[in-house]
Amino acid sequence: MAILNSIRKRGIFLILIIALALFAFILSDILTKGSGPGKDQDTVAIVNGTEISRQDFMQQVEATQRNLGPNATTAQAMNMVWERELRSTLLAEQYEELGLTVEKEQLNSAMRQSLANNPQFQNELGEYDEALVQSYVSSIKGNPQLYGQWQDYIKNIKEAALQNMYINLVRGGLASTLAEGKQQYHFENDKINIQYVQVPYTKIADEDVSVSEEEIKQYISEHKSEYEVDKQIDIQYVFIAEEPSSEDIQAANDNVAALINDRVELNDTIVGFKNTTDDEGFVNLNSDQSYTDRWYFEKDLPQPIADTIPSMSKGDIYGPYQVGNSLNLSKVIAVEQLPDSVKSRHILIRYQGLQTASQDVTRSKEAAKKLADSLSTVINRDKSKFEALAAQFSEDNSNKDDGGDLGYVGPGRMVPAFNDFIFDNNEGTVGVVETNFGFHVAQVLEQKNRQRAVKIATVIKQIEPSESTINNVFSKATTFEVAAKKGDFEKVAEEQNLTARPVNKIGELDANIPGVGSNRSIITWGFEEETSVGDVKRFNTPGGYVIAQLTRKSPKGLMSVSEASSKVTPILRKKKKAEKIRQSISGSTLQDVASSQSVTLQTATAVTMANPIIPGAGSEPKVVGAAFGEKAGETTGLIDGEKGVYKVRVLAVNKAPELDNYASYVNQLNAANNAVNSKVYQALKKKADIEDNRAKFY
Incomplete structure (x- = not known):
């Protein structure tokens, strides 16, 4: 108080x-966060001043991930939505700048094309009817979900129409002229014969030409657009798996083995796997995976039971045996001689109410059964009528014109009732089978390779690490983390019999780490402002712990000298070799150059501009271009090519005859404009001012 x-x-x-x-x-x-546009926590990106809302973006990501299916990752969905939104935003700017709009008639025309084959909007003549569209829109205005979907549809139609207009305008500006067609014709068909001397760069050893870091740095600064990189980090990590110990495996083995025989618990007798009469129920009660009802031939059985189960008798049990991280018990519950494949055919009769039936099916289930029985009776009297009746009555359009032929299938490939009919009956048998597809008038045509088959019930128990093992793994991970923070990461890993794995050039929006899989938390940590090179952190991951160390952190900008060295050094080295070769050449004629460099004169015929390959030298566009600039009998100066320093003498110039029409070459050039759609987008993206904040939210 x-x-x-x-x-x-x-x-x-x-x-x-x-x-x-x-x-x-x-x-x-x-x-901390700032209040400027780039720090807005409700904005996923700003594109040329246009904000992309975080909430709207995230909703689209969630919807896209659902549409992609259960195996899709958030990163995949996010990247798809990003490209879509970025493209839409950039193109919208272009539409506004050019004053492009979609008028009512254009919208109606686009809708007419889109909805022409939709029966809901066709009149009694099968033609698109705008009045039916208006009626549909009026009927759904009271349904927010359906009306919202319709609004999205109209938005997409308008977007597509605008994009088509814009792309056609760009494509129109890129249309090739007859003069360009004529030029292309001569590029492809004008030919020259040349004599040349090549002093290869390989004449000078790489180690004789040094390239300094300062030279690389200067080259990078002079070619900035080629060496720009986004933010990147490097890490190294160890993975400590949370795996069952040998004691855990033995304990699991004992527990599974205890399921075989009857046992007494609290004065009640629990029937074991060996004596149970309900094998399916036993498996579903005691296994981590439900019972599978199917027949196995020897070739279908997995190791290690493939060599044992086929020779066992009904009621025999094999196991416990280990498969991966599970312990299994398999019991043979049936043995029969079965064909390994059966050829059959059917006539499918559907009825109203089936999920697999179309809206055109109006017959009742009773009427469908009556029709199937009638067809079965007719066919049993005369089996030669099967094909004609299938063509007339079957509602399986995939094979009705082939007499209902279903080909050869193995056990378990058809739905259970149909599978049992064709495998349990003799060749030639005709009967009616009911499945979730409807009623089938089925006939067994041929059964091949009858052999021993077994049906097995398998109890599968995952081997889980015990609490003691989990605690030991956690202790090991924590001990390593503490030691790595104080000492050398790689050395500590080696001392504890762990492997340090480096991962380099990780982008801010990357999701996958080799050896770990998808893990945004590690990547996000590495890019956080508070994380410095040398920092160590432990992460919980599926199956264990990752202890990671940040080893490099590069801001957005130009490549470092060490990063660019592998690309820039050969360029600078080639340039220096060319200078040395030029200085060592004496004489002005091809023969003089060849003699001074101890190389031979070579000739090449029928060289073209469109395909600038010199036999014996390879692709040398600069050399071929220089040669085409000379007349017959003239000689070029020294040319620094791709493979060496050249001097060329033109022996002959063979001009292609003029054509009456160059339209085919104009069409060839215009065909290259088909990729204008993607190229325009890439050009707009390259030019745009994009502030990408996705890494803050994903």
Whole structure:
């Protein structure tokens, strides 16, 4: 009570303290995150000043991930939505700048094309009817979900129409002229014969030409667009798996083995796997995977039971045996001689109410059964009528014109009732089978390779690490983390018999780490402002722990010298070799150059501009271009090519005859513009000012 009274007396004081604390917290948050456009926590990106809303973006990502299916990752969905939104935003700017709009008639025309084959919007003549569209829209206005979907559809139609207009405008501006067609014709068909001398760069050893870091740095600064990189990090990590110990495996083995025989628990007898009469129920009760009802031939059985199960008798049990990280018990519950494949045919009769039936099916289930029985009776009297009746009555359009032929299938490939009919009956048998597809008038045509088959019931129990093992693994991971923070990461890993794995050039939005799989938390940590090179952190992952160390952190900008060295060094080395070769050449004629460099004169015929390959030298566009600039009998100066330094003498120039029409070459050039759609987008993206904040949210 004394404490409560004290609080009451100081109520106003406490309120002020709490208010100040809240204010400090908010102020700190503002100072940390900033209030500028690039720091807006409700904006996933800003593209040329246009904001992309975080909430809308995330909703689209969630919807896209659902549409992609259960195996899709958030990163995949996010990247798809990003490209779509970025493209839409960039193109919308172009539409606005050019004043492009979709008029009502254009929208109607686009809708007419889109909905022409939809029966819901066709009149009695099978033609698109705009009145039916208007009626549909009026009927759904009271349904927010359906009306919202319709609005999205109209938005997409308009977007597609605008994009078509814009791309056609761009494509129109890129249309090739007859003059360009004529030029292309001569590029492809004008030919020259040349004599040349090549002094290869390989004449000078790489080690004789040094390239300094300063030279590489200068080259990078002069070619910035080629060596720009986004933010990147390098890490190294160890993975400590949370795996069952040998003691855990033995304990699991004992537990599974205990399922074989009857046992007494609390004075009740629990029937074991050996004596149970309900094998399916036993498996479903005791296994981590449900019972599978199918027949196995020897070739279908997995190791290690393939060599044992086929020779066992009904009721025999094999196991426990280990498969991967599970312990299994397999019991033979049936043995038969079965064909390994059966050829059959059918006539499918559907009825109203089936999920697999179309809206055109109006017959009742009783009527469908009556029709199937009638067809079966007719066919049993005369089996030669099967094909004609299938063509007339079957509603399986995939094979009705082939007499209902289903080809050869193995056990378990058809739905259970149909599978049992064709495998359990003799060749030639005709009968009616009911499945979730409807009624089948089925006939067994041929059964091949009859052999021993077994049906098995398998109890599968995953081997889980015990609590003791889990604690030991956690202790090991924690011990390593502490030691790695104080000492050398790789050395500590080696001392603890662990492998340090490096992963380089990780992007800010990457999701996959080799050896770990998808793990955004590790990547996000590496890019956080508070994380410095050398920092170590432990992460919980499926199946164990990752202890990671940040080994490099590069901001967005130009490549470092070490990163660019592998690309720039050969370029600079080639340039220096060319200078040395030029300095060592004496004489002005081809023969003089060849003699001074101890190389031979070579000739090449029928060289073209369109395919600038010199036999014996390879692709040399610069050399071929220089040669085409000379007349017959003239000689070029020294040319620094791809493979060496060249000097060329033109022996003959063979101009292609003029054509009456160059339209085919114009069409050839225009065909190259088919990729304008993607190229325009890439050009707009390259030019755009994009502030990408996705890494803050994913």
